[in-house]
Amino acid sequence: MKTDALTFVTGDENTLKEILRYGRQAGRPQGPMEIFAEATMEFLESWSGKIRSLPRSETDSTAAAFALWSRRASLVSMKKDYEIQNGRSGRGICLQFVPSNMPGLFAYSLAAGLLSGNSVVMRLPSREDAVNSALISTLKAALEGSQLFSSRIVLIRYDHDREITDQLSEKCGARVIWGGDRSVEEIQRSPLKPGAAEIAFPNRHSMAVLDAKTILAGTGWLIRDFYNDTYLNDQNACSSPSIIFWKGSEENVKAAREKFWQKMEEFLTGRYPARANLAVKKWEQAEYMAACAVASEIERGSLEEGNSIVRVKAESIIPELWDHVIPGGFFIECSGEDVSCIKPLLVPVCQTISVAGPDELEDEVRQIAGQFQVVRTGHTLDFSLRWDRHDLIMEMSHVAPEEFTVEADGCSIHAIKQGSGPVLMLIHGVACDSSFFAEAAELLARDYTVITFDRRGYSKSRVTKEIDGDIVALQAADAVCVLDALAGKDAKAIVAGCSAGGLVALEMARAYPERVSKLYLYEAAYSPEPEDMDKMDELRDKLHAAAQKNRVARAMLYFIEAIGEADPLAKEVSTEQLQQNIDNLQWFLHHEVDGILGYSRRRPDIKLKMPCECGAGTLDPSAAFGHMMVSAAKHWNVTCSMNEGCHNLALDRPETFAGWIKYK
The missing domain is CATH 3.40.605.10 (Aldehyde Dehydrogenase; Chain A, domain 1)
Known part of the structure; x- marks a missing residue:
């Protein structure tokens, strides 16, 4: 920047x-x-x-x-x-x-x-x-x-x-x-x-409803309040009234208008200087409205400072009146015996309706106004956390994801749950953690109860005893433990896995089919084709050699070569996150390489018992994991969606990943 x-x-x-x-x-x-x-x-x-x-x-x-x-x-x-x-x-x-x-x-x-x-x-x-x-x-x-x-x-x-x-x-x-x-x-x-x-x-623009009888009874409190609503900020606030609706009989309205504006002029004297530039704009606007037959009368103040107030009388009450409002002491006036006459003005550009009159009038205006803000005259500038039909607190916040620690066999698993709806579990791959899905999960949480977790040994999920047996099978059992804890013992989930996480999802579907309602696999390192298995064996040997010499950077390069080119939209990784990724990669090198890269050879004949969608990126079609996913989809006779992006689609293009889950 x-x-x-x-x-x-x-x-x-x-x-x-x-x-x-x-x-x-x-x-x-x-x-x-x-x-x-x-x-x-x-x-x-x-x-x-x-x-x-x-x-x-x-x-x-x-x-x-x-x-x-x-x-x-x-x-x-x-x-x-x-x-x-x-x-x-x-x-x-x-x-x-x-x-x-x-x-x-x-x-x-x-x-x-x-x-x-x-x-x-x-x-x-x-x-x-x-x-x-x-x-x-x-x-x-x-x-x-x-x-x-x-x-x-x-x-x-x-x-x-x-x-x-x-x-x-x-x-x-x-x-x-x-x-x-x-x-x-x-x-x-x-x-x-x-x-x-x-x-x-x-x-946005606003209006005032003034009760003629109230004005005729006395204006002391009202003049200052109206001044604060309008002239205090040159009518620049969206809540400052520009259109004035007078409620009352024709006779009362005429008398109330004369009294109100005379008192208003007197109050402005010495308080509000009539600036020449604003005066010119106001008179130009008034003449324009008259020429367009929108205004039937143009009035100005009677005192020497009369340019501070310019008023026009509307020919009729129509939504187009809002097109003619300008700041600086310019008022469009209309009147009627029934406050329902203001209905044509209740269009999206209207923001606030201020009321000067009895409580009954305010209640009547509220009933007519519906979603529009209604306040007493003198309070249009009172700031509220609910403003112009927006709840600022609600819209600038969200329901925070809940964090859990789930105890599995020999491991404390860090899990996150957010949203509501059908349960959707997302399982991450190598060298990352549940934050890989942070933005995608937030999008999906609008329609699903989204569960993510750090796989065994990754980031916040701590191993408490030595690993014994098939690491992929163990992590599939971990996923079931998380599902039990966060959704219930009998809950079924849509399960989506990326890269190595796709293998955990696949093993979960194979070993616990009663818990998986649908399976999504994105560039999972699985293929029943012998040549693909040979490539995984070759990658495994390279990674073992690098690990033995503690060459983590070399191992990372080998792995990146397998997953393909980086996305041009790839997210910038902080130094802290990069270090965490390196720690996770070391865990993979010492505990997962054989289990992950040898999974296809161990289980070449998996048969699925639930709907499945496969996915791969289009930006590097020669990448090994993407090629394997296409082969697996053909083997199962299921769709393999080709998405614009690369291996880390959920991280780099979360909206594309979320759309793939929602609409496939």
Whole structure:
């Protein structure tokens, strides 16, 4: 990544690299945490305290509102809405993009990403205003006291650079885009990895329902609240009302409008300067609407500062009114005696409906509005974790895979279970572990109860006594133990194995056919053809020779030669994972070579008692294991699907592997 093109506001180049490398790994400081974790709420309380300790002159209403929102008591109250969501944790890395026209939004978005259990990488706008400056300075102060969250938060700035956005997007588990249609479209050109969640907030607009009788009875409280909803941010917030629906008789509406806007003008005097550029845009828009016969009347304020308010009266209430809204004090007005008149405006571009009137009116609006957000006037900018029909916590988190330790004969097996539906067991091959299926399993967990495990002797599965007998048969028995523990003694599973894991799956199907409902084999090292057996014998001898001289690198090269060329989309492997793979390869060399590579010769006449699908990669058709799989499929008279990819399909192209399982 071109880190020299990044300006780090918090964190540094190393912090970013660590998040991108370890953000998906549970147990790492950068890894997923449970939603509303105690540590997260404590950190946000610390940030809130830093803001509240600022002199009043340095804290505006936006920063003060965030400080109240992020207090521990407030967060505990929010947490209650998610108490039934046991087991949810972050998706790993949440990549966020925030706009420049909404001061303070970054703080709420960052907090939501943290509360949903993620590390957060956020691109800030290039322009910094006083509100964001105060919030950032207090955030830095809070980070100085938290080693944990200093490793979980990186705020950066960079010019529009597709390459950087591509690289960040490829690593994230969730992406949040706040901005207009153009920003959303531009950022979405950068693809996400399979299974990643995306929350996009394109152009949205809002409306207010004002009850004429309420206005005529008194406006004191309403004028300030309406100002806060609109002029405080130049109507730039998607929740700021641009269309005003007046409810009441024609006579009452006329009187209420005159009173309300006169009071509004008086309140604006000295508080909101009428800027020339905005005034020109508003008048141009008003004249355009009149020319298009969308507006029947154009009105401006009566005072000297009258350019602060420009109003047009809609000819009719139609969805196309939303096409004409602009910020800066421009209002489209319509009216009716029945609030159901607003129904044509309830289209996807509508976000929030604010209500000024009796409780009965608010209830009526809620019934009509359905999925749309309804709030009291004065509260359109109150941030909520459920925003614009998105539940930020739910969408930025997921049900975390459950980890188990299963005791088998002479081994403690590390197993993982996630999702719901028919049971699907995935068995990995040589020199890797259950993380080989991490992304594919997350995709498949939408439709299956997915079980993965580290095979005996690999990574977290520890052997407790010397191995005696056929290693493949022993590992098939291990797989049955895992199935018993995680799905039940009588449970049947769809079993899919890759490479050497395919042999374990095949042996499981042969020895325990009552436990396997369907079999998937991807480039398993099995073939009844004598020439294929001879190739495996030759590879076995090479590996033995390398192992005797402790030449692990040489052995790895021999094995790579057998499995074929690397996929151009091959995933980058961390130094830590590479070392784990080397340790796993050494286990294979000392305990599995004969059992794995001699399996075809020992069992050349396997007959299957359940449906079977075979698969191989197309990018290196001459690779030994792929060729063997094609031969085995012909022998069994079953399909061998040719998938674009190589031997490590489930790792390098998880969406292709998951699609093969789901649709074959």
